[in-house]
Amino acid sequence: MRPSILRRAVEAGQTVASALGLEVDQVAVVHNSDRVALRLVPCDVLVRVAPSEQRADFAFEVEVALRLTAVNAPVAVLDPRVEPRVYMRDGFAVSLWAYYAPMSVEITPAEYADALMRHHAALRQLALEAPHFTERMARALREVNDPERTPDLSDADRELLCRTLSEVSESIGADRSGGQLLHGEPHAGNLLVTARGPLFVDLATCCRGPVEFDLAHAPEGVEEYYPGADPDVLARCRAVNWALFSAWRWRREDQMPDRDRWRAEGLALVRASLDRCGPG
Missing domain, CATH: 3.90.1200.10 (Aminoglycoside phosphotransferase (APH), C-terminal lobe)
Structure with a gap:
């Protein structure tokens, strides 16, 4: 995302998380492309944000994640502290996921x-x-x-x-x-x-x-x-x-x-x- 759109996306993700009762003091951009991934601290949640045109893709991803989690698939899970769905804010779709700290271990x-x-x-x-x-x-x-x-x-x-x-x-x-x-x-x-x-x-x-x-x-x-x-x-x-x-x-x-x-x-x-x- 261009800087001006990225700023709005970050604000949308932070606002959604705060409105859901999660404590947010800092925001770090983990990934930036046509959608962004943000780590919010100290609540330690990974927030994915994309323009509203991608709402259907986000909803599909949430559905897949919920179904795979139910059968113990090796996938990242949605944040259990909030309702598992897509949130809309200021023209952006937002989903909230558990944050996993990176490990310096190579997978064989x-x-x-x-x-x-x-x-x-x-x-x-x-x-x-x-x-x-x-x-x-x-x-x-x-x-x-x-x-x-x-x-x-x-x-x-x-x-x-x-x-x-x-x-x-x-x-x-x-x-x-x-x-x-x-x-x-x-x-x-x-x-x-x-x-x-x-x-x-x-x-x-x-x-x-x-x-x-x-x-x-x-x-x-x-x-x-x-x-x-x-x-x-x-x-x-x-x-x-x-x-x-x-x-x-x-x-x-x-x-x-x-x-x-x-x-x-x-x-x-x-x-x-x-x-x-x-x-x-």
């Missing part, structure tokens, strides 16, 4: 795979409507196909992303009967190492698809400890995921730090992932 590939398997097992217990992962690819494809939205893409790179987001994506998702409910983006940035063990966060990306789609977000080597993962499907999922990442980086309004480097690196990773795919 085996531990990562174990957390993901337990997460997938919990997700299989939920009767929850969620979009198929190909719907996310379709949204990215619309961005790539629109030169006004992605004006800096060369013709060759635009064709690469279009083919990956459409043809490769459909080759993975053609048989929708074999998929399950997924986290959607269980990369290392969305896995906290806590005193309770590894916990997944950012649950609004929940979708349906093959487990390899989630595995493709995990660090290299995790798949070796996840029984039954199909290497070819995994390679295709990695290509699709990097194409999705690249599509967002090439949007004119993207504000990711070091964007130019990530633009080039994302395309290189798409090509490298496609090279690892099987015939066809």
Whole structure:
């Protein structure tokens, strides 16, 4: 968020927490993108704030979190001191979560795979409507196909992303009967190492698809400890995921730090992932 919007988002998050009886003396910005994460002290709560347009995403995330917590999934929980819902304030959606102090402990590939398997097992217990992962690819494809939205893409790179987001994506998702409910983006940035063990966060990306789609977000080597993962499907999922990442980086309004480097690196990773795919 731009500084002026960030200030308003911080004020909205702090105001909601204070109105709910939580003591707030200081606010620290933990993460800032299209939504922000704030740590409030001394009440020690993590507040997520986004423009009101994201209210439905926040509500979906709260519902997923409540259902997963009920089946003991390895996920971060909503703050138990307040009603678990989305609050609205001054044009912002606000949700309140338990804060987990970061631990300087590296998680091994085996531990990562174990957390993901337990997460997938919990997700299989939920009767929850969620979009198929190909719907996310379709949204990215619309961005790539629109030169006004992605004006800096060369013709060759635009064709690469279009083919990956459409043809490769459909080759993975053609048989929708074999998929399950997924986290959607269980990369290392969305896995906290806590005193309770590894916990997944950012649950609004929940979708349906093959487990390899989630595995493709995990660090290299995790798949070796996840029984039954199909290497070819995994390679295709990695290509699709990097194409999705690249599509967002090439949007004119993207504000990711070091964007130019990530633009080039994302395309290189798409090509490298496609090279690892099987015939066809």
